[in-house]
Amino acid sequence: MKCVNCLCEAQQIPSELDGVEINCPHCGHFGVSASVLRQRLDRAFDVEKTRVFLHNWRDINPGRLPVINSENVIWAPSA
Numbered sequence: 355m356k357c358v359n360c361l362c363e364a365q366q367i368p369s370e371l372d373g374v375e376i377n378c379p380h381c382g383h384f385g386v387s388a389s390v391l392r393q394r395l396d397r398a399f400d401v402e403k404t405r406v407f408l409h410n411w412r413d414i415n416p417g418r419l420p421v422i423n424s425e426n427v428i429w430a431p432s433a
């Protein structure tokens with residue numbers, strides 16, 4: 355599937371998560387909740403800020419999967 359953040363070709367990983375788990379060559383391994391996937395139908399993530407968020411999250415929580423949910427999602431500014 356395409357990466358939910360940067361839209362390049364990424365691998366979807368079978369997951370227990372209510373949502374999807376993705377391994378993207380540019381954004382790394384992360385999850386996205388089902389509610390964010392629904393909201394994303396008419397919005398896009400802020401690609402760079404989301405990458406920074408994922409990077410920082412991994413620094414703070416080594417070994418745990420970052421999951422983007424409705425509390426921490428960073429939307430691109432709407433036009």
Ligand SMILES: [Zn+2]
Binds near residue numbers: 357359360379
């Ligand atoms: Zn990506």
